[in-house]
Amino acid sequence: MKITKLNDSSIANILDQLLKRSPSSYHQFEKSVQEIIDQVREGGDSALFDYTARFDGILLDASSVLVSQEEIEEAYRKVDPALLDVIRKSIANIRAFHEKQRQKSWFDADHPGVILGQRVTALERVGVYVPGGRAAYPSSVLMNVIPARVAGVPDIVMTTPPDMEGKVYAPTLVAAKEAGVSRIYKLGGAQAVAALAFGTETIPKVDKIVGPGNIYVALAKKAVFGYVSIDSIAGPSEVMALVDQSCNPRYVAADLLSQAEHDPMASAILVTDDERVAKEVIRWEDYFTEKLARREIIRKSLEDYGYVLLAENMDQAIACVNAIAPEHLEIVTRDPWESLTRIQNAGAIFLGSYSSEPIGDYLAGPNHVLPTNGTARFFSALSVDDFIKKSSVISYSKEALRGVYQDVARFAEAEGLTGHANSVRVRFEEDEENVELT
Numbered sequence: 001m002k003i004t005k006l007n008d009s010s011i012a013n014i015l016d017q018l019l020k021r022s023p024s025s026y027h028q029f030e031k032s033v034q035e036i037i038d039q040v041r042e043g044g045d046s047a048l049f050d051y052t053a054r055f056d057g058i059l060l061d062a063s064s065v066l067v068s069q070e071e072i073e074e075a076y077r078k079v080d081p082a083l084l085d086v087i088r089k090s091i092a093n094i095r096a097f098h099e100k101q102r103q104k105s106w107f108d109a110d111h112p113g114v115i116l117g118q119r120v121t122a123l124e125r126v127g128v129y130v131p132g133g134r135a136a137y138p139s140s141v142l143m144n145v146i147p148a149r150v151a152g153v154p155d156i157v158m159t160t161p162p163d164m165e166g167k168v169y170a171p172t173l174v175a176a177k178e179a180g181v182s183r184i185y186k187l188g189g190a191q192a193v194a195a196l197a198f199g200t201e202t203i204p205k206v207d208k209i210v211g212p213g214n215i216y217v218a219l220a221k222k223a224v225f226g227y228v229s230i231d232s233i234a235g236p237s238e239v240m241a242l243v244d245q246s247c248n249p250r251y252v253a254a255d256l257l258s259q260a261e262h263d264p265m266a267s268a269i270l271v272t273d274d275e276r277v278a279k280e281v282i283r284w285e286d287y288f289t290e291k292l293a294r295r296e297i298i299r300k301s302l303e304d305y306g307y308v309l310l311a312e313n314m315d316q317a318i319a320c321v322n323a324i325a326p327e328h329l330e331i332v333t334r335d336p337w338e339s340l341t342r343i344q345n346a347g348a349i350f351l352g353s354y355s356s357e358p359i360g361d362y363l364a365g366p367n368h369v370l371p372t373n374g375t376a377r378f379f380s381a382l383s384v385d386d387f388i389k390k391s392s393v394i395s396y397s398k399e400a401l402r403g404v405y406q407d408v409a410r411f412a413e414a415e416g417l418t419g420h421a422n423s424v425r426v427r428f429e430e431d432e433e434n435v436e437l438t
């Protein structure tokens with residue numbers, strides 16, 4: 001790693017480089033993904049099981065596609081009881097945090113004869129996609145399922161690709177069961193997304209599909225958006241550390257590597273106004289990398305998407321954070337709460353030396369499904385809001401409508417919509433056939 005001096009052109013170069021990782025840049029896969037979706041939409045189970053045989057090497061049918069009670073019990077036997085305890089602690093924290101996001105319906109009667117309101121209802125059925133193998137993070141199962149449960153979604157189905165023996169990673173099954181998933185199907189890739197979006201003889205159609213996956217999954221979610229809702233398209237993980245002289249470079253380096261290990265395209269960026277800190281962070285990054293299991297992934301991630309940026313001052317460093325809008329931001333400055341007031345764009349913000357990023361990934365309670373690729377400028381963390389919808393409620397009495405119907409009619413006529421005008425007039429004015437409708 002080398003130190004890059006911060007200026008407008010270095011920020012522009014970094015933004016360009018980071019954007020190369022967006023799933024939207026992978027047009028070459030769009031055609032094959034669309035073909036899978038069309039086939040599953042038309043052919044139902046038969047196409048779905050054909051694709052599963054082709055891409056996952058497993059022959060399934062309408063009964064074996066569903067994870068059985070025996071498989072769940074086997075998973076509980078395999079999972080270390082200490083891990084089960086942690087999963088339960090994590091669930092309690094995630095639930096408590098998301099309970100605070102719950103929205104209530106409201107009704108107001110501010111004007112005589114008029115009641116206006118907003119009714120909040122949960123989606124009826126949600127599909128959670130969980131990537132296969134070691135990419136299946138049981139923690140992400142919790143982060144996707146618990147907000148849906150808190151919102152009141154009655155039916156949460158999950159799909160995840162089977163391994164070569166037709167099994168699902170035991171901690172994933174246990175996390176799903178503990179979080180309250182209704183059914184788990186052994187399906188992956190674009191075919192799983194298509195089945196959730198359109199339904200098949202066996203797989204129920206859902207209202208929304210959430211959860212990360214590879215490029216086929218991401219593009220399939222994009223393609224079915226509109227038929228169903230989706231969460232955001234997750235890109236590779238990102239962390240940025242905004243630090244000054246007061247930080248401990250050893251901690252900061254460890255935190256940066258914690259996200260670099262996710263993916264060769266993950267990004268880990270340091271920005272500081274202190275050259276000594278920059279050099280020390282690089283030294284500790286090199287030291288830790290060699291000790292970590294995923295050092296190959298880390299090296300690649302740091303080589304392509306890792307930066308150590310030296311700013312002229314903290315104002316410039318903060319402007320850089322806001323331009324990059326990272327998924328995770330750690331602030332380790334003399335007064336992190338003051339620095340926080342100047343941050344406009346970041347998915348999740350970790351303050352001070354002891355709020356290391358993985359506490360947010362696993363245990364603190366806030367959601368770790370966060371906007372990536374600069375989308376923190378306009379997107380938020382996954383939340384209870386993703387699993388509800390709001391219906392407006394309007395109730396007018398006869399007298400209340402009488403007071404305003406001519407205004408409505410005038411507005412409608414200005415738009416050339418005489419049917420709209422007639423709809424309010426008919427209640428108060430007699431028409432040619434002299435029919436009184438009230």
Ligand SMILES: NC(=O)c1ccc[n+]([C@@H]2O[C@H](COP(=O)([O-])OP(=O)(O)OC[C@H]3O[C@@H](n4cnc5c(N)ncnc54)[C@H](O)[C@@H]3O)[C@@H](O)[C@H]2O)c1
Pocket residue numbers: 055056130131132133135136137140161187188189190191212213214215216217234235236237262263369
């Ligand atoms: N952002 C996050 O929070 C997060 C978390 C976990 C994993 N991930 C991402 O999830 C991904 C996991 O990838 P994965 O592949 O291990 O699991 P996956 O479940 O996303 O994809 C596996 C499926 O891809 C399909 N597939 C494979 N090759 C194909 C081909 N040639 N044509 C069509 N379909 C094909 C298969 O159907 C298979 O079931 C990684 O990209 C990882 O970065 C992201």
Ligand SMILES: N[C@H](CO)Cc1c[nH]c[nH+]1
Pocket residue numbers: 137139140236237238259327361368369370
């Ligand atoms: N940091 C990831 C989201 O960017 C989430 C995760 C899951 N497990 C560990 N980390």
Ligand SMILES: [Zn+2]
Pocket residue numbers: 237258259262358361
């Ligand atoms: Zn992580």
